[in-house]
Amino acid sequence: MLGRDILSAFLIVLVIIGLVYAYTSLWPPLVVIESKSMQHASDQSFVGVIDTGDLVLVKDINTPEDFRTYVEGRASGYSTYGDYGDVLIFHNSPATEDTPIIHRCLLWADYSPSNQTYRIRGLDALTYGKDWTSTKGPDNRSFSGPDRITFLEVGYGRRSLEVPVSQFEKPGGGPRSGFVSFGDHNVGSGAAQTDVGSWGLIRLEWVVGVARGEIPWFGLLKLTFNPSGDRGSCCSVWGDHLAPANSWSSLLISVIALIAVPITIDFGLAYWESRREAKKEGPPPKGPG
Numbered sequence: 001m002l003g004r005d006i007l008s009a010f011l012i013v014l015v016i017i018g019l020v021y022a023y024t025s026l027w028p029p030l031v032v033i034e035s036k037s038m039q040h041a042s043d044q045s046f047v048g049v050i051d052t053g054d055l056v057l058v059k060d061i062n063t064p065e066d067f068r069t070y071v072e073g074r075a076s077g078y079s080t081y082g083d084y085g086d087v088l089i090f091h092n093s094p095a096t097e098d099t100p101i102i103h104r105c106l107l108w109a110d111y112s113p114s115n116q117t118y119r120i121r122g123l124d125a126l127t128y129g130k131d132w133t134s135t136k137g138p139d140n141r142s143f144s145g146p147d148r149i150t151f152l153e154v155g156y157g158r159r160s161l162e163v164p165v166s167q168f169e170k171p172g173g174g175p176r177s178g179f180v181s182f183g184d185h186n187v188g189s190g191a192a193q194t195d196v197g198s199w200g201l202i203r204l205e206w207v208v209g210v211a212r213g214e215i216p217w218f219g220l221l222k223l224t225f226n227p228s229g230d231r232g233s234c235c236s237v238w239g240d241h242l243a244p245a246n247s248w249s250s251l252l253i254s255v256i257a258l259i260a261v262p263i264t265i266d267f268g269l270a271y272w273e274s275r276r277e278a279k280k281e282g283p284p285p286k287g288p289g
Contacts, residue, residue: 030055031089031102032219034233036242037183038102040082040156045216045244049082050102050184052234052243053220053251058089058209064121067210069179070106070154075125080211083155083184087211090181092197100208103181106151106161106194109143109168109201111177117142118168120149145169157188173200217251 036042038050045051061067068076073084081087081104089102109118119142128138134149143149147165154161161182169175178201182194196202220243223235234242 029057030215031058031100032222033102034099034223037185038081038087038104039185039244040188041244042185042189043244045247045250046082047216048214050087050211050214051216051247053217053223053247055215055219056087056089056102056211057213057215059212060209061207064108064177064179064204067105069108069122070104070182071108071120071126071151072122074131075122081184081214088179088181089208089211090202091206091208092195092202093199094203094206096206101181101195102211103183103195106180106182107163108179109177111175112142113175115142116175117144118165119143155182155184155187157190159187159190161187161193163194167194167196168201170196170198170200173197176201176203178203217247217254220247220251 033050033052033054033056036052039052040046040049045053050056067086067088068078070083070085073079073086078084083104086105087102088105089100091098091100107123108121110121111118123132123141126132130152132149132151134140134143135147136143143165145166149163149165151161151163153159163180168178168180178197180194180196181202187193197206220235223233223243224238224240227233227236234240239245239248
C-alpha cells in the first residue's frame with residue numbers, strides 16, 4: 001500500500017513537471033524571488049503580487065510581440081501582478097552568469113537608423129498631459145538623446161516616472177531597439193526610477209522569459225535551506241525580516257495543512273470503512289435471558 005502511494009505520488013509529480021515544461025519551454029520553469037523589488041508594500045505580501053519568497057513560472061519568449069509593456073497595458077487595461085503590462089526575467093548585459101532580474105517592462109523603444117531616433121511602442125494610445133509628457137511636446141513622438149519622457153501616476157505609489165532617452169545608449173551598447181523596466185517596489189517607494197541595462201536598452205536576447213503565474217511563499221523554503229549568499233537577499237534563517245512576516249506565517253500554515261489534510265483524509269476513510277464493516281456484520285448477539 002505504502003509503495004503504491006509513493007509510486008502514484010511520483011508519477012503525478014512527473015506529469016505536472018512535464019506539463020509545466022511543455023507550457024514554458026524553459027528549464028528550470030520556475031524562479032525564486034530573492035528580493036523585495038517587486039513588492040507592493042515594505043513589510044506585507046499579497047497573493048497576486050510578486051513578493052520575496054514567491055515562486056514564479058517563467059515562459060519562453062522569442063519576439064517583442066510575445067509580451068506587453070506597461071505603456072501598452074495602461075492603454076488597453078491589460079495587467080499582471082497588480083499593475084499594467086508584463087513582468088520579464090532578464091540579464092542587464094550580454095553576460096548570463098549574473099543573477100537574472102525580475103522587473104516590469106515599462107516600454108519598448110524601436111530604433112530607426114534612418115533618422116537616428118526612437119519611437120515608443122503603444123505611446124500613441126495614451127493621452128498626452130494625462131498619462132505622459134515629454135520635453136518635445138505632444139506633437140512629436142520620435143525621441144533622441146537629449147529628450148526626456150515622463151509617465152504620470154505610475155505604480156501603486158502613483159508617482160511620476162522620468163525616462164531620460166540619453167540612457168538608451170551607453171558605451172559598448174550602441175543604438176538598438178530594446179526595453180526599459182522598473183521594479184514595482186522601487187518606483188512605489190520612491191527609492192529608484194527606471195532601469196536600463198549596463199549597455200543601454202535591455203536587448204531581447206538578454207531576456208530569459210516572461211512571468212506567468214505564482215506559487216506564493218514556498219520559495220522561502222529554498223531560500224532558507226539553500227540561500228544564494230547574495231548580500232541583501234533573503235533568507236539566512238527561518239523568519240528572516242527580509243521577507244514579509246505574513247509570508248512566513250502563511251507558509252507555515254500551508255505546510256501544516258499539506259501534512260494534516262492527507263492524514264485526516266486517511267483517518268477519515270479508515271473510520272468510515274470500519275463503520276461500514278461493522279454494519280455488514282450486524283449487531284452482536286444478545287445474551288441469554
